[in-house]
Every structure is written in C-alpha cells, then in structure tokens.
Amino acid sequence: MEIVLGTYQSYIIPFFNKDGEQKQQLIIHFIKKNRLSISIAVVLFGVYRMFDNITKPPRNLRHIPQASFFGYLNAFIKKVPIAEVADKYTLPASLQSEHGLYVRFDNNGWSVRINNPAIAKQFLIRTDIFPKASVSTDREGTLYGKFAVGPNVAFINGSHWKAQRKVMNPAFHRSMPVNLFGKLTLKLFNTIDASIDKPINFPDMTTRWTLDAIGLAAFGFNFNAICERDNTWVQRYNAIMSNSINPLYLVFPFIDRKLLFMLPKRRQLHEELDEFLAMIRKMIADKRHLLKERNEPNIADREKDLLTLMIEAENEGNGVLTDEELQSNLCIFILAGHDTSSNALSYIAYYLAIHPDIQQKVREEAIQVLGDQPIDFIPTLEQSRQFPYLEMVIKETLRICGPAASMVVRTATKDTELGGVFIPKGTRVSVDIFESHRNHRTWKSPLTFDPERFAPGGEAEKLSKLGTAFLPFSDYARKCIGMNFSLAEQRVFIPMLLRKYEISLPEDSIHKEKIITNGLIILSPKDLYLNFKRLY
Known part of the structure; x- marks a missing residue:
C-alpha cells in the first residue's frame, strides 16, 4: 500500500x-x-x-458451471475415492443448473461433463457430431498409450470403426464360453476352501479369476492366476496395469515420454510391457498358422477364444484386421474386461453379504434352476439366462457401484448444443457414469441398494423412456461390445458361488457403514474381506 x-x-x-x-x-x-x-x-x-x-475453462465454456480446478485435480492425483470426489466437487457442480452440465479439468484437459439422462441420450446418439476424441498423439509413447491406445474399437471412428466391428460382431455373437467360466469357478472354490477359516480378500480372488477368464477367452493364453497368484506373467500384467493408469502420468504424459532416462523404475515397466506385447504378437502368429493349417481343435464355437473367432471371421470374408489391429484390440479387451468384471463380481458379493435376504433370494433362484443336490454344477448357456432376479441384482450393482466412472471423451466436430447449452467446436465432452447413477434428480434414494428398480415396469424401465439413465456399458452405436460377455461371467459365477457358500461381512470390516472404493477411473473396493461358510 x-x-x-x-x-x-x-x-x-x-x-x-x-x-x-x-x-x-x-x-x-x-x-x-x-x-x-x-x-x-x-x-x-x-x-x-x-x-x-x-x-479457468476456455472463455467459450465459461457459461457452464465449473468444478473446482484445484479440488478436483488434487483429488485425481491423490487418488481420492470417487464417492468423496463426487460429493465434494462433481455432483455439486452439475447441480448448479437445471441442465446438469459442468466443466472440469482432468487428464483430458478441460471437458464438458453430462449428468442428465435426456442430454446423455442426445449426446450418445449423435456420433457424427461427437466422435471419440483422438488421444493417440497425447498418449503416444506412454505406458498407457502403448498398451491401450491404438487402432482399436474403443478409440477409432467412422469407416475404420465400422470395418473392425464387421469382423468382431460375429466373434462376439458366437463367443459365450460359459463352460470355461464354470471350470474356472470350480478352481477358485479350491482356493476359497483353502482359506475358509478366516476372512478372505475377495477382490484378490475375483481379480485372479477374471484374469484367467479374459486370457483364455480372448486369445487362449492361460495366466494361471487362480493357482499361482505371483507367477511371472501375473506379476508382469499387474505391474503394467496398476502403473499405466497412474494419475500423475495421465495428467502429465510428457514425463512418461521424455523423462524416462531419469526414471529407471518407470523405464523397467516399459520393458515389461514390451515383453507382454511380444507375447500377444506370438499368440496372433501362432493362431493364424494353426487356422491356416486347419490344426485348431474341434470345439464348439461359443467356447472358442475371440482371437480364433476373429481370424475365422476374416477367412469367411467379413474383412481383415492387421496384426497391429488385432494386438491393439486384444489389449483393450483385457483392459476393459479384466478389472471391470472383477470389481463387478466383488461389488455384487459385498451387497449380497450386507443384504442376506437378497442373497437368499438369489440362492433360491440358483437352486431352482440348477437343483439342490450337494454337488457342484456348471450352468449351461440356456440355464445362465434363467435368473431374472439375479439379473436385477447385477444391474442394481452396476448402477450403484459401476466399475467404470465415465466414458471415453468425445470431441464436438462443429458448434452445436446439448440441452440448449452452446457447445463450441473442438470441445471435449463425456458422460459421468458414476454421478449419473447417483443423481437424486434422476433416481429415487440413489444410494439405497434396491434391485426392484429393475423389475418389469419398475423405476429403471420408466426412466428409459426419458433418456439414458442407466449406462454402465455406454449405449447406442458405441455400446461396449463386451457387455454380454461380462454379464455371462456374472450369471455363471454368482449362482455357482451362492449354491456352495453363504457370504457375510466381518464385524470389523472397514465397509460396515458403506462401501469404500479406490480409483477415479476404474473403481475397485478397498480391502474387501468376506466370510465364507460352506453349505455342502
């Protein structure tokens, strides 16, 4: 002064x-x-x-409410649980206006986020105006980029995407390896029985189960994670996955590209990834050779791995994928189908454990379909589709604790509007899945676990007429191609599990009051231990 x-x-x-x-x-x-x-x-x-x-957001986005820059970014880097972030920053920002749009700064830079069913539907349908954002340049050379970003169905657009889907659609339509899922579940029972006298780290079990399931079902590779939790391939994969989505490197990707000479541990992870990708390329070459020589074992189509079915689709004239495209898609199948399915199974087990009445109802349905003999049964494909109440439980779990927090961002190709709000050309836009599923403007008592929402004529069905309120797998043209695959895993695993065990939450569980999660991108339950009691 x-x-x-x-x-x-x-x-x-x-x-x-x-x-x-x-x-x-x-x-x-x-x-x-x-x-x-x-x-x-x-x-x-x-x-x-x-x-x-x-x-602050770009000037042409400042007409939209903003989530706290420092609050959200600090939470993202520190890996604050998504529920806490939603309560403090994202949901309050979206509730500042009737339209429910807000802007935030994260690993995608500044982007507009949607938390409104009608606007979400409008956005997802308009794939010509809102194609998937190009992230290859931003992520090129990073651990995440080398593993997940590339010429695969998650990131490409237009005719390139349609050409790949033409090859993949027959493969995913024919693949439904319920017998494989059942056999892996029997193997997991042995692991559970070996530790049944004390609380079991259930996400550890499901992570190992789904890794074996996706490895065998996607390209015929056995990680053998159920029986050998710490073998070389399991350690390699876990190291790659846990570090590829490290928030620091997602927000500042140049560190992962330009400063590896200063980061020997990070450089070692890149070398581990190179080994992993080399294994996948070898699997592709071996599979092409087997099919060319017609030496592939004669097994039912639905039990064949996806790589086999995609190459067969090529041979049937549905198009051609390069080895690079096959590798990239197998990586994205693993990324999208491993942790997400594992977490979905863990969340279902948690909600069944704290709601014994619902657990018993699912068990009775499983016994009605599979019988009450005290022996293990693997559901057939037809039987796996005969669990309507379990289906409601699965959907309610995916709503209240879906394993993915948001969708891949898209970019506006021209000046447009969403819900009457101006969206300038070049703006990145996405839907907040987690917040949308917990928005009290949309759902009644959204934090209450209630499978009856998904009963015929129930709340979910009524909301579907107003827009897209339930979207754990996205929706419309870009709906997750692996949705039915993931649901089939759950329809086999849960009935088999509940026929054999009664599940409960330990008295000293950190989840006694509410579920505590890890992550802001892929959501996993933190240190979820469960008690198991054998029923036969």
Whole structure:
C-alpha cells in the first residue's frame, strides 16, 4: 500500500500538472528509477494471466458451471475415492443448473461433463457430431498409450470403426464360453476352501479369476492366476496395469515420454510391457498358422477364444484386421474386461453379504434352476439366462457401484448444443457414469441398494423412456461390445458361488457403514474381506 501511495504522490499527480515535454521526461525518469519493479510487475502479470487461463475453462465454456480446478485435480492425483470426489466437487457442480452440465479439468484437459439422462441420450446418439476424441498423439509413447491406445474399437471412428466391428460382431455373437467360466469357478472354490477359516480378500480372488477368464477367452493364453497368484506373467500384467493408469502420468504424459532416462523404475515397466506385447504378437502368429493349417481343435464355437473367432471371421470374408489391429484390440479387451468384471463380481458379493435376504433370494433362484443336490454344477448357456432376479441384482450393482466412472471423451466436430447449452467446436465432452447413477434428480434414494428398480415396469424401465439413465456399458452405436460377455461371467459365477457358500461381512470390516472404493477411473473396493461358510 505504501509503495502505491508513494508512486501516486511522486509521479501521477505531478504528471497532470506538467506540459508535454515535461510529462515525457517524467515518464522516462519513472521507468529508469523503477526498471526492476516494472520488470517484476510485467512478469507477475504474465504469470497471473497464464495461471488464470490454466485454472479457468476456455472463455467459450465459461457459461457452464465449473468444478473446482484445484479440488478436483488434487483429488485425481491423490487418488481420492470417487464417492468423496463426487460429493465434494462433481455432483455439486452439475447441480448448479437445471441442465446438469459442468466443466472440469482432468487428464483430458478441460471437458464438458453430462449428468442428465435426456442430454446423455442426445449426446450418445449423435456420433457424427461427437466422435471419440483422438488421444493417440497425447498418449503416444506412454505406458498407457502403448498398451491401450491404438487402432482399436474403443478409440477409432467412422469407416475404420465400422470395418473392425464387421469382423468382431460375429466373434462376439458366437463367443459365450460359459463352460470355461464354470471350470474356472470350480478352481477358485479350491482356493476359497483353502482359506475358509478366516476372512478372505475377495477382490484378490475375483481379480485372479477374471484374469484367467479374459486370457483364455480372448486369445487362449492361460495366466494361471487362480493357482499361482505371483507367477511371472501375473506379476508382469499387474505391474503394467496398476502403473499405466497412474494419475500423475495421465495428467502429465510428457514425463512418461521424455523423462524416462531419469526414471529407471518407470523405464523397467516399459520393458515389461514390451515383453507382454511380444507375447500377444506370438499368440496372433501362432493362431493364424494353426487356422491356416486347419490344426485348431474341434470345439464348439461359443467356447472358442475371440482371437480364433476373429481370424475365422476374416477367412469367411467379413474383412481383415492387421496384426497391429488385432494386438491393439486384444489389449483393450483385457483392459476393459479384466478389472471391470472383477470389481463387478466383488461389488455384487459385498451387497449380497450386507443384504442376506437378497442373497437368499438369489440362492433360491440358483437352486431352482440348477437343483439342490450337494454337488457342484456348471450352468449351461440356456440355464445362465434363467435368473431374472439375479439379473436385477447385477444391474442394481452396476448402477450403484459401476466399475467404470465415465466414458471415453468425445470431441464436438462443429458448434452445436446439448440441452440448449452452446457447445463450441473442438470441445471435449463425456458422460459421468458414476454421478449419473447417483443423481437424486434422476433416481429415487440413489444410494439405497434396491434391485426392484429393475423389475418389469419398475423405476429403471420408466426412466428409459426419458433418456439414458442407466449406462454402465455406454449405449447406442458405441455400446461396449463386451457387455454380454461380462454379464455371462456374472450369471455363471454368482449362482455357482451362492449354491456352495453363504457370504457375510466381518464385524470389523472397514465397509460396515458403506462401501469404500479406490480409483477415479476404474473403481475397485478397498480391502474387501468376506466370510465364507460352506453349505455342502
């Protein structure tokens, strides 16, 4: 304050009392005497403008409510549980307006987020105006980019996407390896029985089960995770996965590209990924050779792995995928089908454990279909579709605790609008799945676990007429191609599990009051231990 007043008295007041030449000399004298102060002021002003531009949305998005820049970014980097982030930052931002749109800064930069069923439907249908955002340049050379981003169905658009789906649709339509899922479940029972006298880390069990399931069902590779939890391939895969979605490298990808020489541990992870990708390329080459020589074992179509079925679809004239495209798609199948399915199974087990009446109802349905003999049964494909109440439980679990928090971002290809809100060309847009499923404007008592929402004529069916309120697998043209695959895993695993065991939550569980999750992208239950009691 004193500096400001001194400058005002010494220069500004005299300035208005002098003639032109004297004014010029006064200005020169002021600049010479205060050169350092002026330089500092210019630098600080520049820093302020830059800081202001970074911490605030682009000017053409400032008409939309904003989630706290520092609050959300700090939570993202620190891996604060998604429920806490939703309560503090994202849901409040979306509730500032009737349309439910808000903007936030995360690993996608500034993006508009949707939390409104009608607008979500409008957005998902318009794939011509809102194609998937190109992230290959941003992620090129990073651990995540090398593993997940590439010429695969999750990220490509237009004719390229349609050509790949033409090959994949027959494969996913024919593949439904329920017998494989059943056999892996029997193997898991042995692991559970070996530790049944104490609480069991259930996500650890389901993570191992789904890794074996996706490896065998996707490309015929056995990780053998159920029986050997720490073998080389399991350790390699787990290291790659846990580190590829490290928030620090997602927000600042240049570190993963340019500074590896300073990060030996990170460099080692890239080498581990190179080994993993080499294994997949070998599986592709071997499978092509087997099918060319017609040496593939004669097994039912639905039990064949997806790689086999895709190559067969090529041979039947449905198109051709390069080895690079096959590799990229197998990686995205693993990424999308491993942790997400594992977490879905864990969440179902949790909600069944804290709702014994619902657990018993699912068990009775399983016994009705599979019988009450005290022996293990693997459901047939037809039987796996005869569990209507289990289907309601699965859907309610995916609503209240879906394993994915949001969708891949899309980019507006022209100036447009969503729900009457102007969206400029080039804006990145996505749907918040987690927040949409917990929005009290949409769902009644959204934090209450209630499978009856999904009964015929229930709340979910009524909401479907108003827009897209339930979207754990996205919807419309870009709906997850592996949706039925994931649901089949759950329809086999849960009935077999409940016929054999009664599940309960330990008295000292950290989840006694509510489920506690990890992650802001893929949501997993933290340290979920369950008690198991054998029924036969």
